[in-house]
Amino acid sequence: MRVHAKRAGALLGGLVFPTWSMADWTMNMTPGVTGTSNDIFSLHMTILWICVVIGVVVFGVMFWSIFAHRKSQGHKPANFHENTMVEILWTIIPFVILVVMAIPATATLVDMYDTTESEVDIKVTGYQWKWQYEYVDQDFGYFSNLATPRDQIENRQDKGENYLLEVDNPLIVPVGKKVRLLLTANDVIHSWWVPEFGVKKDAIPGFINEAWFRVDEPGTYRGQCTELCGKDHGFMPIVVEAVPEEKFNVWLAEQKAAAEKERELTQKDWTMDELMARGEKAYQTACAACHQPDGSGAPPAFPALKGSPIATGDMTAHIDIVVNGKAGTAMQAFGNQLSEVDLAAVITYERNAWGNNTGEMVTPKEILDYKNQQ
Amino acid sequence: MSAVADTHAQEHHHGPAKGISRWLLTTNHKDIGTMYLVFSFAMFLLGGTMAMVIRAELFQPGLQIVQPEFFNQMTTMHGLIMVFGAVMPAFVGLANWMLPLMIGAPDMALPRMNNWSFWLLPCAFLILVSTLFMEGGAPNFGWTFYAPLSTTYGPPSTTFFIFAIHIMGISSIMGAINVIATILNLRAPGMTLMKMPLFVWTWLITAFLLIAVMPVLAGVVTMMLMDINFGTSFFDASGGGDPVLFQHVFWFFGHPEVYIMILPAFGAVSHIIPAFSRKPLFGYASMVYAVGAIALLSFIVWAHHMFTVGVPLAGQLFFMYATMLIAVPTGVKVFNWVATMFRGSLTFEAPMLFAVAFVILFTIGGFSGLMLAIAPADFQYHDTYFVVAHFHYVLVPGAIFGIFASAYFWLPKWTGHMYDETLAKTHFWLSFIGMNLAFFPMHFLGLAGMPRRIPDYALQFADFNMVSSIGAFMFGATQLLFLLIVIKCVKGGKEAAAKPWDGAEGLEWTVPSPAPYHTFATPPEVK
Numbered sequence: 001m002r003v004h005a006k007r008a009g010a011l012l013g014g015l016v017f018p019t020w021s022m023a024d025w026t027m028n029m030t031p032g033v034t035g036t037s038n039d040i041f042s043l044h045m046t047i048l049w050i051c052v053v054i055g056v057v058v059f060g061v062m063f064w065s066i067f068a069h070r071k072s073q074g075h076k077p078a079n080f081h082e083n084t085m086v087e088i089l090w091t092i093i094p095f096v097i098l099v100v101m102a103i104p105a106t107a108t109l110v111d112m113y114d115t116t117e118s119e120v121d122i123k124v125t126g127y128q129w130k131w132q133y134e135y136v137d138q139d140f141g142y143f144s145n146l147a148t149p150r151d152q153i154e155n156r157q158d159k160g161e162n163y164l165l166e167v168d169n170p171l172i173v174p175v176g177k178k179v180r181l182l183l184t185a186n187d188v189i190h191s192w193w194v195p196e197f198g199v200k201k202d203a204i205p206g207f208i209n210e211a212w213f214r215v216d217e218p219g220t221y222r223g224q225c226t227e228l229c230g231k232d233h234g235f236m237p238i239v240v241e242a243v244p245e246e247k248f249n250v251w252l253a254e255q256k257a258a259a260e261k262e263r264e265l266t267q268k269d270w271t272m273d274e275l276m277a278r279g280e281k282a283y284q285t286a287c288a289a290c291h292q293p294d295g296s297g298a299p300p301a302f303p304a305l306k307g308s309p310i311a312t313g314d315m316t317a318h319i320d321i322v323v324n325g326k327a328g329t330a331m332q333a334f335g336n337q338l339s340e341v342d343l344a345a346v347i348t349y350e351r352n353a354w355g356n357n358t359g360e361m362v363t364p365k366e367i368l369d370y371k372n373q374q
Numbered sequence: 375m376s377a378v379a380d381t382h383a384q385e386h387h388h389g390p391a392k393g394i395s396r397w398l399l400t401t402n403h404k405d406i407g408t409m410y411l412v413f414s415f416a417m418f419l420l421g422g423t424m425a426m427v428i429r430a431e432l433f434q435p436g437l438q439i440v441q442p443e444f445f446n447q448m449t450t451m452h453g454l455i456m457v458f459g460a461v462m463p464a465f466v467g468l469a470n471w472m473l474p475l476m477i478g479a480p481d482m483a484l485p486r487m488n489n490w491s492f493w494l495l496p497c498a499f500l501i502l503v504s505t506l507f508m509e510g511g512a513p514n515f516g517w518t519f520y521a522p523l524s525t526t527y528g529p530p531s532t533t534f535f536i537f538a539i540h541i542m543g544i545s546s547i548m549g550a551i552n553v554i555a556t557i558l559n560l561r562a563p564g565m566t567l568m569k570m571p572l573f574v575w576t577w578l579i580t581a582f583l584l585i586a587v588m589p590v591l592a593g594v595v596t597m598m599l600m601d602i603n604f605g606t607s608f609f610d611a612s613g614g615g616d617p618v619l620f621q622h623v624f625w626f627f628g629h630p631e632v633y634i635m636i637l638p639a640f641g642a643v644s645h646i647i648p649a650f651s652r653k654p655l656f657g658y659a660s661m662v663y664a665v666g667a668i669a670l671l672s673f674i675v676w677a678h679h680m681f682t683v684g685v686p687l688a689g690q691l692f693f694m695y696a697t698m699l700i701a702v703p704t705g706v707k708v709f710n711w712v713a714t715m716f717r718g719s720l721t722f723e724a725p726m727l728f729a730v731a732f733v734i735l736f737t738i739g740g741f742s743g744l745m746l747a748i749a750p751a752d753f754q755y756h757d758t759y760f761v762v763a764h765f766h767y768v769l770v771p772g773a774i775f776g777i778f779a780s781a782y783f784w785l786p787k788w789t790g791h792m793y794d795e796t797l798a799k800t801h802f803w804l805s806f807i808g809m810n811l812a813f814f815p816m817h818f819l820g821l822a823g824m825p826r827r828i829p830d831y832a833l834q835f836a837d838f839n840m841v842s843s844i845g846a847f848m849f850g851a852t853q854l855l856f857l858l859i860v861i862k863c864v865k866g867g868k869e870a871a872a873k874p875w876d877g878a879e880g881l882e883w884t885v886p887s888p889a890p891y892h893t894f895a896t897p898p899e900v901k
Contacts, residue, residue, distance in 0.1 A: 051741035077719040206611020234828030
């Protein structure tokens, strides 16, 4: 009840004082929008109040001693140093409080672990530093990257309202459905957290973790990666859009059609200029975080591409490292992350940008052939 | 040796050697204690400087001062240096100085090993700090160095970091062996275990914790070493290994480690509060049992650091219940300290100010710890600034304030002079305000959803971050005042009596101030 009243209050506040409700001085957890997050919020408030009450009693006695039992007040010290009764009491009472607290906590935990009977399954894969969402059984998925421009991060431009909490392709889920997430990672451990859902789960390479949520109100919900995963750990946000089911189905159909169209592009005859234009875009999304927008890299972890022997030397070796990655380093295998068109475009771009004027290009068809040979 | 030869030897060895060899070759527990304390303060300033870099970057949203790569190196090195370089050596320094004086022993039981365990530390930290200047930079994977970020994806300097950890681990284990050997063998006649001062008790238990878990830490970094350099796959899933195994092994070390950093402070505070309350410690026996209980429980709660990694439900429940249980003995200690103050005759010199702040602020850290123990709620708190607030509350006003309280309490005994009380009180109040300003708002940031270990943040977190940075700068700058106070106290000041605090109890107050180079050549009788 209390939770709903607070949510109504927050909603009202949001409508009446739009800037004020973005309160910069938020001090407490918010109840969130799922059953789990509401349960967690009430556990949080209960334990917080228990702590406050214990604190008031203990510190109250202490402050009273500090004020009343000072030597400067002429207080003479007593000499007692034990009292078995009191000592037993203040061992048992906290224990009882803890048992009382453990009961609702256990119930909530059991509920959080119940991932059965899900209606939508989504595989979430953490990459340095982006998320991949794949709709299981739909044969369809995509990457979700930070959308905040570099200029805002480096203070050359005013920061937008959702600074660092905005992505190019949000995760879309239908409202009112039990959504199960299957979490894993491609490189290091990441952690997927949307506070308003009460869902935080580590995405661990080689393992699959489960989590679930059911959102009832359509809306946009934002979160971040919460496990240190390297340089751009602070720059891989999560955005989830909960939409009505019909809208979700329409969106899904559209996306699948668009993906099909994208695949057809592989057969098209590409010119150098087209590849360079597309390659620059793909490079900025997929490669620039490590190798830098100007190809200068950040050695030794992230080598420069500008003038590098790979980007200016043998074409097959270049294709190999982009498609298959390099074991034991941060260089990922992009063969499954990018389409043939994007792979061809990126490689062509890298061989001709920043003074790497090899004049060579590779077509999507050649990439497809290369992949098929493997 | 005959009694005559003993007397003869003492006449010729009444003072320290001259020059640098006094410090390089010393086997005297007081000299070694001093070196530990000076070293730890130097590391405290170094780790603190890194904290200032972190807070300066977080002063405003956007990247201003450092890039994310360097920011991650700063958070990692700050944590490692503060844990292994500042807090742990400070307590070993206090142990070296005070344990023999408290139990009426002439020195530590293994003096030559004592010298070696100290001198290993500067070597270890030289290696660790040198990684900052290596190609690829210093370790950047957080002080918890989770695999595979620290193995497959770590910088080339990781191997140096591993060796540094090995060396400081050897140093800690030898220090712990020395403490146990001293306490169990060299107590004055009549000092039974249950008559030992609490600082001695807490250190005895801490030493057992160290011996139990430092080899585990050495094991986990050795497995990393193998993964990085010799092609094994302990933590690499693609080779049949398990990244989660790393976390289990690390936290099996890591959780007892946090008690290693706080139990000696519990002991020191249990001396200081009775002294300035002029009243015996309430519940001595229950204090001892509580420390024992905390130490035992610390071995079965490690996975509460890993509630979000996908531990099965039964495991999750076990670790939640076990963690909540720790609140019971910890509560007993807090109640005992308050009951000691109750109806005492209190004065508030600097050691007491730090000790009282310790009790209040450590308890606040304990409360947030209890909140974190509630596993479902931990899903929201985990890896946010709420956790950062929690462990800084138990470590800064916990461990560090405990160390300051001890330093002011025993400085007259060490130097023979009283420190400047006005300056010390200023040090206290500026630290107290700065520390709360720095760390209290972090609770709010965490609850509002700010993850930890990020160099830049969303706009709604801007205001509290600025407050926090201002508090951190204030706290950091204030610590230079402590340096000034100590130098002033070493150089001169009011002569200290053998027992400068009228409520203080214990053998250390029966020897003159400053404590002579050799004390208790003849053991005192304890009734």
